[in-house]
Amino acid sequence: MDEEKYLGYIKYEGPLVEDGLMDARKQAKALIGFDSALRYFIAKRAPEFRNIDFEIPVRVRKGSWEALIPETVAGWVQAGLGVVATAYFTKAAQKMADKDFEDFGITDLFKLAIESIKWFARIGKHMGNVAIREFKDVQFTDDLTQIGIKNEDGEVLFVPKYILDLYVSTNPRLLESMAENIQDGRSLAIGSMQAGEIDEEIVDLSDKSIFCDEDAELEEDVIFPELVHGDYVVLEGEVTRENKTSNSMGFKYNDHILTAYPETGSIVRYKPLLFLKSRLFGTVNRIDETGRIGARRPKLYFSNLEPLEEDNYDSELFE
Numbered sequence: 001m002d003e004e005k006y007l008g009y010i011k012y013e014g015p016l017v018e019d020g021l022m023d024a025r026k027q028a029k030a031l032i033g034f035d036s037a038l039r040y041f042i043a044k045r046a047p048e049f050r051n052i053d054f055e056i057p058v059r060v061r062k063g064s065w066e067a068l069i070p071e072t073v074a075g076w077v078q079a080g081l082g083v084v085a086t087a088y089f090t091k092a093a094q095k096m097a098d099k100d101f102e103d104f105g106i107t108d109l110f111k112l113a114i115e116s117i118k119w120f121a122r123i124g125k126h127m128g129n130v131a132i133r134e135f136k137d138v139q140f141t142d143d144l145t146q147i148g149i150k151n152e153d154g155e156v157l158f159v160p161k162y163i164l165d166l167y168v169s170t171n172p173r174l175l176e177s178m179a180e181n182i183q184d185g186r187s188l189a190i191g192s193m194q195a196g197e198i199d200e201e202i203v204d205l206s207d208k209s210i211f212c213d214e215d216a217e218l219e220e221d222v223i224f225p226e227l228v229h230g231d232y233v234v235l236e237g238e239v240t241r242e243n244k245t246s247n248s249m250g251f252k253y254n255d256h257i258l259t260a261y262p263e264t265g266s267i268v269r270y271k272p273l274l275f276l277k278s279r280l281f282g283t284v285n286r287i288d289e290t291g292r293i294g295a296r297r298p299k300l301y302f303s304n305l306e307p308l309e310e311d312n313y314d315s316e317l318f319e
């Protein structure tokens with residue numbers, strides 16, 4: 001692999017893929033899983049890009065089965081956009097620069113995303129369970145940039161603080177599609193370039209159960225699987241009801257009613273939006289009744305609701 005030309009990669013290696021071949025369905029599953037994971041972390045870092053339908057260039061090649069992100073990814077992304085999307089993309093990039101720092105660009109977003117995917121695998125392997133979100137007896141480096149987390153054997157793994165901050169709000173099923181392809185003779189490797197050197201994490205058959213359920217298939221009736229726990233979202237729908245007791249509202253999104261809660265304050269101030277098409281700004285929550293991430297139906301915690309149409313109802317309805 002020409003290391004200087006790539007930001008990072010996923011690959012499957014072992015006797016089953018020595019000729020670079022893999023079942024078409026497994027390849028599709030791996031690529032979709034990689035694409036989804038990249039977009040997930042890009043949106044975490046820069047929510048402005050969530051609603052842009054950009055293309056992610058991936059080069060697949062033999063030797064093992066490899067999917068690589070080229071260093072020229074920024075140019076590829078922008079080249080694949082239409083006129084309107086390009087304008088929005090440019091505006092979003094400017095917002096990101098204004099909010100953060102000028103030299104942080106599109107390529108850096110992809111570097112961070114690949115790095116986050118690799119660390120998700122590394123932390124999951126270390127802890128033996130990707131659902132663990134609380135860490136006890138942590139340690140800190142002198143400059144406080146890394147946090148040492150212990151597993152049940154007392155072993156300590158030092159993790160960059162910004163990575164751990166991302167990890168604790170990440171869907172534990174993030175690597176599921178990629179991990180499902182692992183079997184005897186085929187392991188998954190996730191690598192990123194660090195100072196010109198490859199830093200790689202390998203997930204083999206002994207680790208597979210950490211990242212996916214080997215014995216049971218996923219529920220096929222999960223509502224809006226693309227709405228991942230912890231994601232910041234901007235959704236358009238209709239406010240259908242209010243419930244003062246639970247301080248919640250019904251938000252109709254793509255023919256499903258989702259329960260939405262204001263992050264702060266009472267729902268009373270949102271009464272004028274009842275039965276109106278509105279835009280919701282908020283965060284997805286998929287905590288189930290057991291306290292784990294994996295609820296079939298997501299809930300929304302919104303910071304703002306804004307109307308997309310004028311109120312044609314008599315104001316007395318809301319008094």
